Amino acid sequence: MKEENINCRVEFHPQGKSAAVPPGTTILDAAIKAGIAIDAPCGGQGRCGRCLVRVEKGTVTHNDSSYLNSEQIQQGWALSCEAIVASDLAIFVPDSRERIGLGDKITSRKAAAPPHLDWPLTSPVSRLPLTLSPPDLQDNAADLDRLRAAMAAGYQMENFSISLPLLRRLSRNLRKEKWQLTLSLDTRSREGEPRLIDIRSGHKEQPLLGVALDIGTTSVAASLVDLNSGRLISQASSLNKQRACGEDVISRIIYSERSGGIKDLNRLVIQTINDLLGELTALPVSPGGKGKIKATDINYMVVAGNTTMTHLLLSLPATHIRQEPYVPTATHFPMVSAGALGIKINPEASIYCFPAIAAYVGGDITAGTLSSRLFQNDELSLFLDIGTNGEIVLGNSDWMVSCACSAGPAFEGAGVNCGMPAIRGAIEDVIINSRTLEPTVKVIDDVLPQGICGSGMIAVLAEMLSTGVIDKSGNIIHEDKRNSLIRTGEHGKEYVICRAADSAGGKDIAINEADIDNIIRTKAAIYAGVMVLLKQVGISVTDIERVLIGGAFGQHINVESAIKIGLLPDLPWERFHFLGNTSLSGAYNALLSPEAQEMAEKLTQQITYVELIADSSFMSEFTAASFLPHTDPDNFPSLKAKNRRA
Amino acid sequence: MTPLQIPVEKWAGKVTEVKLGGNGRKDITIGGENTLPFLHFEGTFPHQPALAIEIQDMEPDWPADLLLSWGDAVKDPGQWARKAAEYGADIVALRLRSAHPEVENSGAEKAKRTVASVLEAVDLPLIVLGPEVAEKDNEVLLAVSEIGRGQRLALGNCTDKNYRAIAASCLANEHVAIAKAPTDVNLSKQLNMLLHEAGLPMSSVLTDPTTGALGYGLEYTYSVVERLRLSCLSGDEMTSTPIICTVGEESWKQKESRSSQDIPESWGAQERRAIIWESITSAILATAGADIVVLRHPRSVELIKEMNGKWLSMT
Amino acid sequence: MTGIEIYKYLPKTNCKKCGFPTCLAFAMKVAQKQAEISLCPELSPESRQFLEEASRPPIKLVSIGRDKKIETGNETVLFRHEKTFYHQPGLVIRIKDTESPGDAARRIREVSSYSVQRVGLDLTLDGFALDNESGNPASFLRLVETAVNNTDMPLVLMSPDTATMKLALDKTAQNRPLIYSATRDNWQDMAQLALDYHCPLAVSERESPGNLAELTERVIQMGVEDIITDPGADSFGNSVDLLTQLRRLAINKRCRPLGYPSITFPGDHASGPEDEALLAAQQIAKYAGIIVLDHFYPGIVYPLLTLRLNIYTDPQKPVKVAAGIYPINDPGNSDPLLVTTDFSLTYFSVAGEIQSCGFPSWLLICDTGGLSVLTAWAAGKFNAREIAKTAKQFGVNDYVNHNALVIPGYVAVIKGALEEEMAGWKILVGPREAMDIGNYLKRTWRENVL
Known part of the structure; x- marks a missing residue:
């Protein structure tokens, strides 16, 4: 032939x-x-x-x-x-x-969709135009009484509270535009009667805005929202300035115990928030529109943060959160005014902080659960928030349990030599050529890389395992002396993810055995947390019908790699859903809907908190999970099947 | 009333058989059982639990009673090994204590010489244990590995940090690796998985779960051994390796075995107590699933032998 | 039952009347046997009955004796790691009526007063088995009398003769001795005695577990509630077999007639006290409820009591030793001072190594809630501040004159902070692993301090 x-x-x-x-x-x-x-x-x-x-x-x-x-x-x-x-x-x-x-x-970048409002929209603040009849000698009632009478006549609303600073401005504002006023009333006030939070002269149309805020240990994200329409005007996020005082909540609490520590931390987070607000309000009101946003038009703020972050925002002592038996000052927080915290919006605006479930399952998780709608669904769902810590809520419309894993902040970049948060310049994906062991990296915003973020760590671990650079215990075992990518550096054995010439800092970006250990411990804590929680209620992994992944991290994670290293349970991919920043979208819902806010309060009563430290099986589960992917490969049938093929 | 059914578990797995010795040397096979220890009604025990007697490559710092039972033999590893054989050892376990950096820091050459002399002195299978300092273990065990080629020596210990070199030399020279992890069923299994990935078949691995003596953590070891065995029987090959417990070493460390003065009357007679301390530790770990126990006192060996004889013959 | 299964029967009102924050939290505690279902005041009677039945232990708790008691049974698992073993088997010494009354009295007093200290506990034996070996009622009654006069410990009365047993019960019934035993030949009479005198009854049937179950069933039918089974576990050849079968039948198969603790006789075929002790040891672990020993030697009993303590330690609780300063090998004030955590395994390995190397030393133990060195350090419970606090609390200066403290190698990082906290002290970094302590002390410590 x-x-x-x-x-x-x-x-x-x-x-x-x-x-x-x-x-x-x-x-x-x-x-x-x-x-x-x-x-x-x-x-x-x-x-x-x-x-x-x-x-x-x-x-x-x-x-x-x-x-x-x-x-x-x-x-x-x-x-x-x-x-x-x-x-x-x-x-x-x-x-x-x-x-x-x-x-x-299977990655989830696209999941970072704008927040969705799941509840009926009712603005927390009403803006009411009002015209008063001017006083004369026949009717020289006090300005405030006149205002009340007009409110009663116009809106059947005689009882409302007013603060001294507003009262001081009342007489001037009344007279400035011929007894024409626009009032802003906080209708969700806890005092039982609405609270007057702004008095402006005239009937000029002005935007009514609110802010939903997610205060994370690592980063802070904010959404500026039109309270009447629910429209998202802009979003911004930045690193939490408190990072200068430690990367995880524990080190923040330790810092807070110094003299002046709480004050420093509070100042830093307020600064972070005010800078973000500055960024949000620098934009025009509407795309192409002209009017610049005034910070004083922001009349309500909803904050979701973990228990420690909320404590530090409110300058509450956090010491006992760290010490056994882990007692926060409060899980349900009083309403505070922006002015009292030094947040630069309308100083009378209320700030609602999401209630926490426990010392280590905070308002961010309450908000996340709210946003996940896990409690409205009959399907058994696992909600995972992987950030500076790992928190888990498991359940359905019938019951819910939650726990916190002391996962540590490795996935946010801390404790890993070349680690960084998932921001511009972070390596978020890595592929290693199995023949040459040459890495190919994908960098957030396609710039020169500075370091590696959580999703990149997951990817690089999975790739090093697949290509035999490391063993299942995380030891770097490949011993090709000619290959300059694997070498012994100042931190021991390491693998170079990005050579100096290709990096932003002009230095090699490398991951060493201690980094790998740290990442393994982090993923093991999360996986073990899931297993213990499942065992506590007596159900098996495969019973989980949906895995909902939230947290900033939940936007970039690669499910396949995450399963390969044993971070996520080995379930069919279609069961995984990426919800993006659930803490922020929970805050968005609570901002726009009193029902959502009420639900958040209820959730904290309905979710049963499980203390992992009190569970004797946690250490054993943790040790079992401190392996790649796991000591029991039966828990990872899809990987076993793949190995058999290979 | 319906007649009572005796519940018999249908186990999916069995303990991997591991052969020590051979190639001109007496051999012994360990493992092979397909049920929990002592359960005659449920499975079979093709090989009886093995007794190893510990000797050292230098005069040991043991309590007087224990030294007395060996006399001058402790001065020479070869002679000591012969005496161990006389006392009924199935296996000789040689601890290269002098290689410890803070003892004599002896190296590959002395290790080779000692092992050669013991191999020469007896034809029993041999376990060689390093000083339990990872780098030193590697140094002496790799050297030893070359001289006993093909005689399936058991070389210990390898840990998750130094396993690759020892695994490779066991593979090359037909020896058996002793995988030691710190008292945790998962860590023992992980180490086996690493060895397996490194190419060593499970039939060339013994598991040392780290032994705690009676009163000094025995309950931890007991449960780790029991869990390893249950996991093996449920069909997990990675926990199917026979289990070796260094009972004598741990037991004779404790004050109950060492002290003869200034002790409470309720402790009873020193020698009887020390021997029972070692024997109970041994018997209880055998009940949990240990396949090899390494003992120090000849009388303990005798007692455990009697016990093994009785349960195997069902008397 | 799992937490979720129990939860289904609960009112789901989260009313908190049970003392738990939610119904599910309560259900999970019940599932772990850390809460009683009766704490829920809102349960329907049907649910209550169902849940109580389901949570009843498969092996009955049986108690013998009155003031001093042996409580045995209530076990729920085959392997201690699955949960824990709850009630230690009673260890009793057999006295035969063929012994001279003087010898018997002396032995009874000796055993009764025997006690040994371990980890802050007083360990003792639990009672006597009085054996009508002679077959003579008078000798037996004399022995029973001797026992009654010399001990307040629980008794097992061993006689096959119901008339003899009745006489012995007349003297001892108020102390609830165990009647040993009902056999296929005398079960009706013995069961009647148990009922008449309100005493627990042993049922002996050594042919097979099936026959044993049948005989026990008959005794239960007669109304006897507190039963000890005697399957004939008396040798290495049959003990684990029989007791495993019984425990599996009781726990896995819920076989009620076998849901009782068992009595064993490890001395019956023993070649000597050591051989007996090894079988007794095995029976402590595998699954005896009462063990009858023929020999009493402190040198043997002490190890057995230690073993019983070990095996019946709750594996789910971290085992701690008390914080404080421990002298090892009779140290003086120039001898080294080392510090570690209170996790028992950590303590044992460190103390054991120091012990065996023979170097006199002081060991300072910090309260970390039973964590190992690295875990405790990570949890902030073994840091410079805590160690300094502990050192001060226990007055280390009263013990040593050299102002040097050896810390575990794993926490080398706290050396600086600790030197700040403990002004004037020299902090030495010891080895990471306990096994290197001996060599460290012999060489490095001397060089560093002297």
């Missing part, structure tokens, strides 16, 4: 090049032969999904690839490193951007 008969002709578009190869060749090898560079950072191991191509004509044989579902295969998509040439072919090679979009189907 002649060679032409057994060879298949593979054409590549849009390059217009082709190659003749025997059947059984991979598309990737055919492309190499044709002189086309298809990006395959994992080294053609079918792990990264970057070498995706579309078969336009002809037949290929697919390996069972975890990257493609049957629909995609139907559409002709194929992983060029795994798909085998079975006939003459016409292959379309998409440009890299398009490929990444597809290969990323």
Whole structure:
């Protein structure tokens, strides 16, 4: 037989090049032969999904690839490193951007959708135009009585409270625009009667704004919202300035115990908030609109933060949160006015802090649970907030339990040599070529990398494990002396994720064994927390119908890698849902709906808190989980199946 | 009344058989049981639990009573090994104590010489234990590994930090690795998984779960051994390796075994107490699932032998 | 039952009347046997009955004796790591009526007054088995009388003869001795005695667990409630077999006639006191309720009592030793002072190493709630401040004159902070692992301090 008969002709578009190869060749090898560079950072191991191509004509044989579902295969998509040439072919090679979009189907960047309002909208603040009849000698009642009478007549609202500072401005404001006024009334006041929070002269239309705020240990995020329409005007986030006093809540509490410590920490978080507010209000009211937002138009604020963050915001002592038996000063917080905290919005505006469930399951989790709507669903759901700590809520419409894992802040960048939060310049994904061990990194905002954030750590761990750089215990075992990527540095053995020449700081970005240990401990604490919680109520992992992932971290995580290292339970991918910053969206809901706010209060009564430290099985579960992926591979059947194939 | 059914568990797994010795040397196989210890009605015990007697490569710092029972033999490892054989050891366990950096810091050469002399002196299977300092263990065990090639020496200990070199040399020279993890069922299993990944078959691994003596953490070891065995029987190959407990070493460390003066009357006679301390530690770990116990006192060996004989013959 | 299963029966009102914040929290505590279902005042009678039945222990708690008691049974698991073993088996010494009354009296007094201290506890034996070995009623009654006069410990009366037993009960029934035993030949009479005298009854049937269950069932039918079974566990050849079968039948199969503690006789086929002790040791772990020993030697009893303490330690609770300063090997004021945590395993390994190396030392133990060194450090319970506080609390200056403290190598990082907290003290970093302490003390410590 002649060679032409057994060879298949593979054409590549849009390059217009082709190659003749025997059947059984991979598309990737055919492309190499044709002189086309298809990006395959994992080294053609079918792990990264970057070498995706579309078969336009002809037949290929697919390996069972975890990257493609049957629909995609139907559409002709194929992983060029795994798909085998079975006939003459016409292959379309998409440009890299398009490929990444597809290969990323299981990451969740897109999940960071604008917050959704699940409750009936009722603004916490009413703005009421009012015209008073001017006084004369017949009717020289006091200004305030006149105001009350007018409110009674116009709005059937005689009883409201007013603060001294507002009262001081009353007479001037009344007379400034001919007894025409616009009042802002806080209708959710806890005093039983509405509270007057602003008096302006005239009937000018002005925006009525509120802010939803998520105070995280690492970063703070804010949404500026139109209280009447619920429209999200803008969002901003920044690192919590308290980080200068320690990276996790424990070190913050320790700092707070110094003389003046609470004061410092409070000042730093208020500064962070005010800077964010400055950023939010620097924008026009509406896209293309002209009027600049005034901070004084912000009339209500809802804050969701963990118990410690809320304590420090309110300058409450946090010492006992740290010490056994872990007692916070309060879990339900009084309403405070912005002025009292030095937050630069309308000083009379109320600030509502989400109630906490326990010392280590705070208002951020109450807000997250609210936003997850786990309590409205019959399906058994696991809500995971992975941030500076890991918190878990498990349950459904019938019951809910929660716990906190002392996971530590590794995923936020702390305790890892090259770690950083998930901000611009952080490596958020890594693929390692299994032949050359050369890493390919993806950086937030496509700039030169400065360090690696949580999702990058998960990815790099999964990749190092797959490529044999580390063993299941996290020891760096690859001993290729020629390979400069694996070496002994000043912190012991390390793997270089990014060489100095390619990094923003001009230094190698490397991960060492101590870093790996730290990441393993963090993921083990979270996984063990899930297991203990499940055991406490007596259900098994596979009973979990939905896994809801929240927290800032929940926007970037790669489920496959997270399962591969044993951070997330091994469940079908379709059970995982990314909710983005649930703490912030919970705050958004509570801002716009009194029912949501009430529900938040109720949730803290309905969620049963479980103290992991009191559970004797936690240490054992933790040790079992301190392995990659886990000491019991039966808990990770999908990985076992994959290993068998390989 | 319906006749009573005796509940018999249908276990999915059994203990991996591990052979020590051979290649011209007497051999012994450990493991193979497919039920919990002593449960005659449920499974079989193809090999009886093995008794190893500990000797050292230098004169030991043992209590007088214990030293007395060995006489001058402790001065020479070869002679000591012969005496251990006379006292009924199934295996000789040689501790290379002099290699400890803070003892003599002796190295590969002395280790080789000592092991060669013991191999020469007796034809029993041999366990060689390093000083339990990871780097030193590696140094002496890798050296020893070369001289006893093919004779399936059990080399200990390897831990999660130094396992790769020892695993490789066990593989190359046909020896058995003793995997020691600190009193935790998960850590023991993890170490086996690492060894397995490194290419060492489970039939070349013994598990040392770290022994706590009676009154000094025995309950932890007891439960770790029991959990390892239950996990093995439920079908997990990674916990199926036979278990070795260094009973003598731990037991004779304690004041109950060492003190003969200024002790309360309620402690009773010193020698009887010390021997019972060692024997009970041994018997109880065998009841949990230990396959090899390493003992120090000849009388303890005798007692445990009697016990093994009785339960195996069902008398 | 799991927490969620129990929760289904609860009112779900979160009324907090049970003392727990939510119904689910309560359900989880009940599932872990840390709360009684009766604490819920809102349960329907049907739910209450169902839940109480479901949470009844599969092995009955039986008590023998009156003022001093043996309480045995109530076990719920086969393996201690699954939860814990609850009630230690009673260890009793057998006295035969063939012994001279003088010897018997002396032994009874000796055993009664025997007590040994361990980890702050007084460990003692639990009673006597009086054996009508002679077959002669008079000798037996004499022995019973000797016992009554010389001990207030619980008794097991061993005689196959119901008439003899009745006479013995006349003298002792007020102290609730265990009647040993009802057999297939005499069960009706013995059961009647148990009922008449309100005493617990042992049921002996050594043919098979099936026969034992049948005989026990008959005795239960007659109305006897407190039963001890005697399956004939008397040798290494059968003990674990029989007692495992009984425990599995009781716990896994809920076989009520076998849901009682068992009595064993490890001395019956023993070659000597050591051999007996080893079988007794095994029976402590595998599953005896009362163990009858033929020999009493403190050198053997002490290890057995220690073992019983070990095996019946709750594995779910971190075991702590008391904070304080412990002298090891009779130290003087120039001998080293080391510090570690109160986790028992940590304490044992450190104390054990110091003990065995023979170097006189002081060991300072910090209260960390039973955590190991690294865990305690991470939890902020073994830091410079806590160590300094403990050192001050126990007045370390009264014990040593060298002002040097050895800390575990794992917490080397706190050296600086500790030197600040303990002004004038030299902080030395010891080895990481306990096993290196001996060598450390022998070499490094001397160099550093002298």
